[in-house]
Amino acid sequence: MTAPAIELKAINKRFGPVWANRDIDLKVMPGTVHGIVGENGAGKSTLMSILYGFYTADTGEILVNGQNLDIRNSQQAIQAGIGMVHQHFMLVEPFTVLENVMLGMEGQAVLANARGKARKALQDIASRYGLEVDPDAIVGELPVGLQQRVEILKALYRGAKILILDEPTSVLTPQETGQLFEILESLRSQGVTVLLITHKLKEIMAITNHVSIMRAGTMVAHRETAHTSPEELAELMVGRKVLLRVDKQPAQPGEQRMEIKNLDYSDDRGVRRLKDINFNLRSGEILGVAGVSGNGQSELLKMLSGALAPNQGVMVLDTRAGHSELSAGSWRDAAEIRDLGIAHVPENRLRQALVKAFSAAENAILGYHDKPEYGETFLEPEKVVNATEVMMEAYDVRPRLPGLKTANFSGGNQQKLVLAREMLKEPDILLIGQPTRGVDIGAIEFIHRNMIAARDKGAAVLLVSVELDEILSLSDRIIVMNDGAITGEVMASETNEAELGLLMTSTAGEVPTAGNGPTGGAKAPQSEQQEEAVA
Amino acid sequence: MSPILAESPRWVRIGLVPALQLALALVISSLVVLIIGEDPVQAFAIMIRGATNLEFGGFHSTLYYTTNFIFTGLAVALAFHAGLFNIGGEGQAYVAGLGIAIVCLLFDSTLSVWLMAPLVILASAAFGAIWGVIPGYLQAKRGSHIVVTTIMFNFIAMALMSYALVVHISPLGGNSTDSRYWNSDAVFPKWNEMMPDAPFSLLNPTLILALVCCWLVWLLVWRTRLGYAIRTVGSNPHAATYAGINASRTIIITMAISGALAGMMAVNEVYGAQGRLILNFTSGFGFMGIAVALMGRNHPFGVVLASLLFGALYQGGTELQFEISSINPQMVLVIQGLVVFFTGALDRLVRGPVEGAFLRYQLAKAKKAEAADAAVAGGN
Structure with missing residues (x-):
């Protein structure tokens, strides 16, 4: 049996009082696409950041191709053959594709030689994996799908044999997603190992060989994709039966x-x-x-x-x-x-719909704070709190603490508070x-x-x-x-x-x-x- | 990842942490005093006695300085709530002094103190407000950064005042930079003039005005819709737009009120303590308002406490210079600076670890309780 491309043993990571990762074990076999699913805050991103050297685990071991490694920064991760494509691209938009790929790997002060070498290497990689991009195109002018391709090229150019993709389809059209999956297929067939982080179960079913499910900082299950279903995955992610339709x-x-x-x-x-x-x-x-x-x-x-x-x-x-x-x-x-x-539940709740530093009660009147029902001359805290309690009850906002700072509610509960505020007005x-x-x-x-x-x-x-x-x-x-x-x-x-x-x-x-x-x-x-x- | 962080208890945030910060400042200050060859215990004893004694008016003087700090501290704190860093308190107070001077020069021979006082307070607030509202307007409508404009307005105030004093106000001509004394029947009496037994000090009824302003600012920020708008604009301008709050208008109004608050500091100095307009009467109180607001966590009650502390430091520091000759005014500044440093600038140094320790302690307790619950419930 070959050694796993990546093996994580008992990884623990705490941020202050919060366990982001707790006793995580993971085995990823070489030449497979391995999915990691979990809700927001389940600890997927933290785990990948540990693997890529952004964070250091408190305890635990990382084995790459059977070798025990101590990865302390992303340089070491790259040397170990790990590449990462972030959800938000790390590209210099006014630079060309070639310049972006070379960035940080120029080798010498004068660029002319390096550019020639890089161009050749880039063409080799592009033709091998079917990743065609014009090396002289300005990255900022490329569509998002191609920008993502540049990110993948960047990782491969640095010798990545293990590729981590963080929510890669969140910015893509269905067609671009299809193209991305073709690329992943071709990478897999060439022996590249892909770790796919996503919350879209359909993608897991479509492309992965194996899938690991995380919940609240722990790894709850590993499955072979062929032997599972979206319903089972959703249940494992949430911890109870979920109606997907x-x-x-x-x-x-x-x-x-x-x-x-x-x-x-x-x-x-x-x-x-x-x-x-x-x-x-x-x-x-x-x-x-x-x-x-x-x-x-x-x-x-x-x-x-x-x-x-x-x-x-x-x-x-x-x-x-x-x-x-x-x-x-x-x-x-x-x-x-x-x-x-007209009521409005905005796209970006923390940016537009809520003031993080406010209590839930203060946010419960945002936009309606001029209404006389919250006090005549002055704002009357009891009235505001009472109204908040009604909202929290109706929309099951937890915990039911109108005085708690909004930043301390989970994303779902913040959103429920906003929905309650806007929708209870009918x-x-x-x-x-x-x-x-x-x-x-x-x-x-x-x-x-x-x-x-x-x-x-x-x-x-x-x-x-x-x-x-x-x-x-x-x-x-x-x-x-x-x-x-x-x-x-x-x-x-x-x-x-x-x-x-x-x-x-x-x-x-x-x-x-x-x-x-x-x-x-x-x-x-x-x-x-x-x-x-x-x- | 959204870590769930509860806040540490209030007594930790506004009691323990500042106390530790002060202690730290005290330790470093002691080292400094040691280095120049004096006894820190003796030095601090002198400072404390100097700031708190009743028989020679030490405590009264502390309160007099406190009054200045409250006004400038409130001005900075209020602007902070709107996300504005008003470092123009110095200039706003200075220009307000000009307003008071105009009122006094015109009416001090005709009006009694009962009519003069409200007029003077209004004039100081109005002149301060104007000096605050111009940077506010420029920030709101033109995007000129408030920090830059308020600094510039401090300089403009200095120049304006020098000109006004020398050319128009000074009765002596030449390069004299004082106005005449106001008619003593028209100005605030000092505490020792009202209380025959009290020792001499510059303490005057402006302190009451300062405390009333504290209450008004509290009411404004936490009980009015304008205050709600100010805090929304300050913490999240996008949410303000979403809510239909006019951010520009809110910024302009906030800067007007902030300027008025800083301006009223001049009542204490020009109308209460000095009884005339003198060059540089603000002497840095406007800038110290930033430290006061920082230490007072932008809360009016905190501003009062911080003002008391800084008032005591000022008064105690003055005494210290008299008592120990090797400690010069610069030395006192060092000590005051260390307090500002540890309570304001290096706030996180102490706050982070202390609050973190409390959070961990609470979490451990909660876990234990949870485990106990689970044992009782049989594991749900």
């Missing part, structure tokens, strides 16, 4: 609540972030907005909720506050829009971005159920998510965004991932344009003459 009745859309006409927005630097957006939203339906992260969805949400004002366009609202028309010149701020019966329109990002599987189930319940009570829900599964299972109708424009509208019941994936990379107006990548590269053709693509 969302139960819902067909939507019964009512009257129109919101209509967006010709919305256009350019940011401070003059980059056109939203291009002629048109859609409508009815009561009793969930409208999903699909797209690769960074294609205008964030700006759209900010605009509809009043955090940004557009350069052009009109928003027509029919809510409890009556009929109102907001145009670019007379946009409202977030407080005024909230008064019109808004006419609910804007909701990435509702389950960084949230435990158990909480995801709960959040999805509540969104459906809000819809069934007649709310008009706009859901922005980069998780296609979430879009497909929750939405009734779906619009797809790419490069700031809407590239298509489909009914959720009549579409699939492949079609959405195509729309996510196509250009508005159904004009197939060459070289217009999903990031809407730096020189994406301006779509002046585009007519609206929405039926």
Whole structure:
């Protein structure tokens, strides 16, 4: 029997009072793809950071190819043949692919020779593993999928035989994910060992040979992928049975609540972030907005909720506050829009929806703090705390301590607090971005159920998510965004991932344009003459 | 990873940690005193006696200095809540002195103290507010960094005041830099003028104003919607935008109030203690407000405690120079500096390990309790 490529024995790591990793054992056989799944905070990233030398384990052993190693920094990890592709790329965007690959390995003060050698080595690696990238392309202008390829090349160039990929698909379209998996297949066939960290069970099933499941800092199980199922993995991750599918009745859309006409927005630097957006939203339906992260969805949400004002366009609202028309010149701020019966659960809860340093009770009134129900002249703490207790009860926020600092709640409970704050007001329109990002599987189930319940009570829900599964299972109708424009509208019941994936990379107006990548590269053709693509 | 960290108990955070920091400052200061060949025990005895004795007015003087520190400390603390580092307290207080001088020069022969006092307080707050609101406006609307602009405004205040004093206010002409004395019927009486038995000191009713301001700042920050907005803008500007809070407006208002608070320090000096306007009457109190706010954890009650400490250090330090000739004013500054260093600048040095130890202790206790529960429940 060959020695495992990686063997971890009884790894322990504590951060202050918190056990990030406890008695972790792991064996990864050479030439396999080994998945590591677990919820946020389960300790996956810590474990990989220990392997890659960012952290040093308190106790425990690391064996690489049967040799006991003491890895104290990433240089030593690289020497041991370990490479890592981070979730957020570590690339110098204005540099070319070649320069990025060479970075830190230039060898001598004058670059001319090194560049020639590196170019040759790079071409060898690229052709061997099927990783074609133009070495002279500027990295910042490449689509995300290719940037990731550069990261992989970087690791291989440094002689990596063991590759750690941290949530590699979180920024990719379904098509790019497919391409990545082909690359992983080819790496595997060439004897490279791949460690794949993810929380997407479907990917585990699709590509891995073995899978290890982590929960709360411990390794709870190892499975052969062929002998397990997503249901079993989810149960192992959460520690109880989980409903992976969302139960819902067909939507019964009512009257129109919101209509967006010709919305256009350019940011401070003059980059056109939203291009002629048109859609409508009815009561009793969930409208999903699909797209690769960074294609205008964030700006759209900010605009509809009043955090940004557009350069052009009109928003027509029919809510409890009556009929109102907001145009670019007379946009409202977030407080005024909230008064019109619109609630907003933002994409990034710690950045936008919560103040970490505040208590749960203080955050429970954020945005509604001017309402007289929280005190007349002065804010009255008892009233605020009482309201918070109601929210915590209704949305099962734990622990039920209104006075506890918000930073001390887990991600799922923070999100539940935000949802409770926004949804208990029974808004006419609910804007909701990435509702389950960084949230435990158990909480995801709960959040999805509540969104459906809000819809069934007649709310008009706009859901922005980069998780296609979430879009497909929750939405009734779906619009797809790419490069700031809407590239298509489909009914959720009549579409699939492949079609959405195509729309996510196509250009508005159904004009197939060459070289217009999903990031809407730096020189994406301006779509002046585009007519609206929405039926 | 989101480590779940509970906070250590309040008495550790605001009692034990500052006490340890002070002790550390004391130890290092003792070494310094030893190095110059004096007895640290004797030196600190002199300082403590100097700052607390009642018969020669040591404690009264401590309170007089405390008053200055409260105002400038509150000014810095409030701005901190909005995420603003107002280091312009010095200039704001200085310009406020000009406001008081104008009021006094115009009305001190016609109005009684009962009318003058409110007018003077208003003038000082208004002039301080103006000197605070301009940097606030520049920060909010133009993105000019508040640290840079408030420093510049300190210099502008200095120049403005020198000009005003020499050219317009000084009755003597030449290069004289004092105003005339205000009419004694129109100014705050000193404590010893109100209490015939009390020893002479510069303590005056402004202390009461300072304490009232502490309460008002507490009310503002934790009980009003404006305070809520200030704290939101200070801790997370994105959340403020999300909530519909106008960050620019909040910043401008905060800087106006902060400037007004710093400005009222001039009431203690120009209207209460000196009875006239003199060059450099702020003498660093505005800057020390930063240390006061730091040590007081930006809480009005903490600011009062820190002000008392710094007031005592000032007064005790002054006594020390008189008693031990080899200890010069610079030496006293070193001691004060060490206190600022350990309580403010090096806060984490003591706070981290002490609070960490408490967290670990609590966790161990919780684990034990959990184990006991599990044993009772039979392992759930």
